[in-house]
Amino acid sequence: MVSAMDFCDAFTKQWKEDIDSSDGHDAILDAYKYETPWTEYMLAGERPFLRRLLKKLPSSLDGRLMMGREWYTLDAVYYEEGTCIYRPPKDGGPYPDCLHVIIEHENAGDVETEMWKLLMFRSPLKVLIFYDYRDDCKKTDEKKEKWLAEKVSKLFEMGRAVERRWSEADNVEYLFLVGNRSEEGQIPCWRYLAVKPGGFKQPPGEDCFQPLC
Numbered sequence: 001m002v003s004a005m006d007f008c009d010a011f012t013k014q015w016k017e018d019i020d021s022s023d024g025h026d027a028i029l030d031a032y033k034y035e036t037p038w039t040e041y042m043l044a045g046e047r048p049f050l051r052r053l054l055k056k057l058p059s060s061l062d063g064r065l066m067m068g069r070e071w072y073t074l075d076a077v078y079y080e081e082g083t084c085i086y087r088p089p090k091d092g093g094p095y096p097d098c099l100h101v102i103i104e105h106e107n108a109g110d111v112e113t114e115m116w117k118l119l120m121f122r123s124p125l126k127v128l129i130f131y132d133y134r135d136d137c138k139k140t141d142e143k144k145e146k147w148l149a150e151k152v153s154k155l156f157e158m159g160r161a162v163e164r165r166w167s168e169a170d171n172v173e174y175l176f177l178v179g180n181r182s183e184e185g186q187i188p189c190w191r192y193l194a195v196k197p198g199g200f201k202q203p204p205g206e207d208c209f210q211p212l213c
Contacts (some may be wrong), residue, residue, distance in 0.1 A: 010053050011177065050076050065100060065101075093095040101125045149204075
């Protein structure tokens with residue numbers, strides 16, 4: 001099983017490795033300027049960030065985790081090789097008997113749609129990656145300053161609503177990874193919030209996010 005902190009450690013290692021590569025800082029900065037290149041950097045292409053991150057996870061599964069993309073509109077999933085219960089006759093799948101990690105990546109403001117998808121699928125770890133406004137923008141715009149707190153409060157509200165309908169397994173964790181920049185021209189920094197099983201019952205407190213990398 002992959003824990004939230006396992007994922008955070010792997011994320012940090014891969015992020016630092018990318019930044020420290022020969023053209024990493026500039027390549028990240030160039031990709032981050034536009035939605036399509038950044039989505040390709042994180043998810044698409046031959047070796048996207050999340051596919052490379054997979055190799056940094058603990059070796060308890062002996063390297064058998066694989067990454068799939070956009071199954072049933074999910075952005076990415078990690079699954080164990082050799083556990084497929086169905087292979088469709090046409091393109092698509094394969095469909096394993098379990099998903100170890102489900103990942104949703106939102107590059108704009110509709111974080112709630114991504115959260116809903118995470119709530120509807122079964123996995124012991126569900127990861128939501130999204131972005132806050134730049135720090136310099138929040139200093140002059142109260143709405144932007146409150147955006148993240150209000151967004152996270154809504155995500156917790158959604159979690160409580162689903163929990164009232166149908167309880168999840170007692171080993172399910174959620175991980176929120178939020179990127180933002182201090183000012184224009186910088187690459188994003190990251191913060192995380194790990195929600196333990198049953199953690200949506202209590203609203204998130206102020207400064208609930210911890211620095212990551």
